[in-house]
Amino acid sequence: MLELSNVEVSYGGSTVVRGVTLTIEGTGTSAIVGRNGMGKSTLLKSVIGMMPVRSGNIIFDGNDITKEPSYRRVRAGMAYVPQGRMIFPSLTVEENISTGLETGRYKSIPDFVYEFFPVLAEMRSRKGGLLSGGQQQQLAIARALVSKPKLLILDEPTEGIQPSITKEIARTLGRLGRELGIAILFSEQVLSFALNLSETLHVIDRGRIVRTAKCHDVDVEDVKSFLTI
Numbered sequence: 001m002l003e004l005s006n007v008e009v010s011y012g013g014s015t016v017v018r019g020v021t022l023t024i025e026g027t028g029t030s031a032i033v034g035r036n037g038m039g040k041s042t043l044l045k046s047v048i049g050m051m052p053v054r055s056g057n058i059i060f061d062g063n064d065i066t067k068e069p070s071y072r073r074v075r076a077g078m079a080y081v082p083q084g085r086m087i088f089p090s091l092t093v094e095e096n097i098s099t100g101l102e103t104g105r106y107k108s109i110p111d112f113v114y115e116f117f118p119v120l121a122e123m124r125s126r127k128g129g130l131l132s133g134g135q136q137q138q139l140a141i142a143r144a145l146v147s148k149p150k151l152l153i154l155d156e157p158t159e160g161i162q163p164s165i166t167k168e169i170a171r172t173l174g175r176l177g178r179e180l181g182i183a184i185l186f187s188e189q190v191l192s193f194a195l196n197l198s199e200t201l202h203v204i205d206r207g208r209i210v211r212t213a214k215c216h217d218v219d220v221e222d223v224k225s226f227l228t229i
């Protein structure tokens with residue numbers, strides 16, 4: 001579904017993603033793990049089109065989208081949940097989710113969104129800024145779902161969220177993948193969350209993918225050595 005070949009991304013003269021090549025299958029869940037500042041967010045931003053690539057190619061669903069603007073990537077079936085969630089604090093839950101309807105896949109919020117996130121149904125009239133971190137994360141995922149994505153991209157979904165809630169989010173994301181057939185690609189620093197949710201693990205270190213493994217036979221100690229300072 002998604003193929004990155006030799007992707008390089010720079011801020012000015014400083015290259016932070018260095019020759020990344022990876023493939024994401026049409027179903028299933030893949031994690032990119034790495035320490036702070038290793039290039040996870042920058043890599044995901046280049047996939048959704050918020051950062052231009054300096055060289056390399058991105059193929060999505062058989063089409064070269066390397067030069068396509070973000071809105072076309074969303075139309076083609078990608079959705080993105082940014083780090084820090086970026087919900088609109090002064091809009092209600094329902095209004096926040098409705099901003100995702102602009103792609104036109106659904107005319108109104110489909111029922112399945114509230115079925116996956118019942119807490120959002122209870123709070124649909126509450127302002128987004130009054131929600132807890134975990135509820136805001138669910139809101140950001142719900143907003144991404146109404147564009148009917150084939151690939152859901154999440155940047156550090158556990159950041160700033162209590163462990164008990166991250167377990168619930170992992171369960172819900174797993175269900176979304178299985179029941180709606182959405183492929184999931186996310187970045188993470190919390191290895192337990194990544195192993196719990198994903199089938200394939202990629203380790204990023206100083207802008208390079210240094211390990212790729214199926215989660216069931218990953219060498220956990222080896223991966224941990226890239227996550228600790």
Ligand SMILES: Nc1ncnc2c1ncn2[C@@H]1O[C@H](COP(=O)(O)OP(=O)(O)OP(=O)(O)O)[C@@H](O)[C@H]1O
Binds near residue numbers: 034
């Ligand atoms: N807007 C920017 N301008 C210049 N350098 C940047 C910018 N954003 C990120 N960087 C640098 O690029 C490198 C990779 O950052 P990036 O945010 O992609 O890492 P990350 O692995 O997602 O880390 P984090 O967990 O902190 O988000 C870091 O050295 C960072 O300082």
